[in-house]
Amino acid sequence: MKRLFACAALLLMAAGPPPARPASPPLKAGAIPPGDAPGARDASVLPRYAGGILLESRDSAFDEIRLPNAPLERQSDKVDAHNNDVYLPPEPLTVEGRLTRMSYLQPEGRSALEVVRGYQQAVKDAGGSVLFECSGDACGGSAVKAARSGGSKTGIIHMLYPYDMIAGPWTECVLQEDRSGQRYTLLDLPKAGGKAAVLAWTVGDVSAGSNCKAWVGRLVTLVVTVETAKREQRMETTAASAMGQGLAQEGRVALYAIQFDTAKADIKPESRPQLAELVSFLRGAPATKVLVVGHTDNQAGIDYNLDLSRRRAQAVVAALTSAGIPAGRMAAQGVGMAAPLASNETEEGRAKNRRVELVKQN
Structure with a gap:
């Protein structure tokens, strides 16, 4: 496969936050954006897939997340707030540091496999490694339901980007509709830089009355990065x-x-x-x-x-x-x-x- 990211690009971007790309004007939910969302920025430790449009980014200076590192399994009789059966890896990888969640619209004609392989190659070229990967039903849980689904199964998407965290109108369309062709990978970033999780899929059929019809068949990607960071000690003992x-x-x-x-x-x-x-x-x-x-x-x-x-x-x-x-x-x-x-x-x-x-x- 053609290499999509050069090692030099990854190392240069790790030196500091990349400049924001020209932002597109605000659009109503459901429209295909011509450019990045206003104010959205890539994480400093991982370049985007060439030609991708940044739909939304959410950043925390220090936080924790459980990342999928093995196929998800049913958790006895547990259900979430939307009555989905809960599926988790046997021992999820819990990491903490600077947490950034990003959603992207990829160029037309790209496949989930091509995008995931591109991220993997960029990280390996820079000295990192692939910790886990899976596709479709082999990932465990639901490989097709949206983040806003109810009465079904949770999946990798529910771990990476809970539906109640959605803010941008474009991400609403990405995460509220059914999915197909899911591919996922967990990456170890170089030089103790942290971890990255990449989930790519094609937007599936939309519900009746949805204003997201323009998204059907488009490839989207969730990217979650956790950069190694030391938490500032602010806690004081109460006498x-x-x-x-x-x-x-x-x-x-x-x-x-x-x-x-x-x-x-x-x-x-x-x-x-x-x-x-x-x-x-x-x-x-x-x-x-x-x-x-x-x-x-x-x-x-x-x-x-x-x-x-x-x-x-x-x-x-x-x-x-x-x-x-x-x-x-x-x-x-x-x-x-x-x-x-x-x-x-x-x-x-x-x-x-x-x-x-x-x-x-x-």
Whole structure:
């Protein structure tokens, strides 16, 4: 196959954010755009496929995502918020860093195989590697349903770009219609640059009354990159006295210095000072009963976030019980993304929403 990206292009683009391409004027949903969406930018670590139009980009300075690294399998009796049976890899690859999601419209006449091979070749030429690839039903889950589907199966598309994250009118047409010819690859970017996931397919039949008929038969691609990045440490330990004041004045207090491993309920060692202050407060107020409430941002499904927040709250209660606080004084509760303190549209907002709260019961 003809090589689509030169090694030099990848290395040059990794040196800094590429310049934005000329943007097309705003169009109504369903129209084929003549150029990039206003304000959309490619990720700095991976060039686009030649001739592709950038439909939408969403960037977070530091976030986490679970990437498909093996065929998806049915997760017992779990269903998502849209009543889809949940399919996931046995052990998804969870990565964190600068997260960028992008959607592209590819030139007419290109195939999903050609586009995926182009991305693979560009990464390998620069010293990276292919970690996983699959096509069609061999990927597991649904290879044809849209991101907005309900009553079916989840698939790779649901892991990479949840439907509730769609912002641009063009991406709406890309992700709301059925698909065909799916191909996927997971890439290890060179020089510890992170990971990239590429999913390509042809837009299938549109629903009755859809204004996206012009997209039928067009090849589109989702590209997700995670660049290695160090998280800025902003968490401060809340003193026992401040906990008492917060509960007395507002009935609740947020504890951001209780930290967890990515996508897990394991309390990180750096949380010990905060746990010590929490133990000190509870010992000094023996009549106080509290709820330990876990909160998440909106970067995964509702059911996933509810379960994760619940397990994290339970882990905190278990740690406090081990420190001698009677279990009867505490109850663990997980609310997932249901009670944000800030917008989930920015990393700063999501960081504020990921927290453990102490709520007074009596």
